[in-house]
Amino acid sequence: MKVSLNIDRDYVETKVTIECPELDDSVQEILDFIKGQDTEFLVGRDGDMQHILKPSDIHYFHTEKDGVVAVTTAGSFKLKEKLYELEEILPSNKFVRLSKSVIANLHELSRFEASFNGTLCVYFKSGAKEYVSRTYVNTIKESLKMNRRKSE
Numbered sequence: 001m002k003v004s005l006n007i008d009r010d011y012v013e014t015k016v017t018i019e020c021p022e023l024d025d026s027v028q029e030i031l032d033f034i035k036g037q038d039t040e041f042l043v044g045r046d047g048d049m050q051h052i053l054k055p056s057d058i059h060y061f062h063t064e065k066d067g068v069v070a071v072t073t074a075g076s077f078k079l080k081e082k083l084y085e086l087e088e089i090l091p092s093n094k095f096v097r098l099s100k101s102v103i104a105n106l107h108e109l110s111r112f113e114a115s116f117n118g119t120l121c122v123y124f125k126s127g128a129k130e131y132v133s134r135t136y137v138n139t140i141k142e143s144l145k146m147n148r149r150k151s152e
Contacts, residue, residue: 001026016034018030018031028092028093029093031092032091032092032093032094033091040054041053041054041055042055042058042070042079042081043079043080044070044077044078044079045077045078045079046075046076046077046078051074051077053070053072053077055090055094055095055105056094056105056107057072057073057074058070058071058072058105058108059071059072059073059104059105059108059124059125059126059128060098060102060103060104060105060108060124060128060130061079061083061086061102061103061104062101062102062103062130063083063101063102064078067079067080068081068082068083068086071126071128073126083097083100083101083103086103087103090103092143093106093143094106094107096136096139096140096143097136097139098122098130098131098132098133098136098140099130099131099132099133099135099136100133102130104122104124104130106143106144108124108125108126109122109123109124109125110123110124110125111123112132117134118134118137119131119132119133119134119137120132120137120140
């Protein structure tokens with residue numbers, strides 16, 4: 001991998017350009033690192049109170065009636081972001097989409113249970129459970145394989 005750095009006081013903002021023949025694990029890791037730097041915290045609302053939430057403290061995000069809720073050990077907090085916006089800003093090596101209505105923190109998952117219709121039931125360390133729709137089963141398997149390779 002070839003790396004170039006150009007420092008010039010005339011630049012107004014930092015710009016990162018990656019040129020590669022294909023998106024492999026090493027490039028994805030760089031992208032996830034950069035994404036993670038942008039998202040240091042989210043703001044969640046519980047009644048009239050606003051709380052600062054670190055993404056690493058969030059077990060999962062899910063949609064409710066009129067918005068998105070972040071679930072943590074401390075409780076549930078309503079966010080102003082949409083799920084697709086969270087998916088764009090959160091690092092993909094830590095967060096994965098389970099269904100149209102849920103994004104989970106991979107580090108908060110405890111176990112999976114297969115069901116007869118091709119879906120998975122995901123259990124969190126907190127005891128909560130969510131279902132993975134068939135559309136996202138392969139994505140989760142790939143995410144878990146990628147993370148497993150890094151720790152070996």
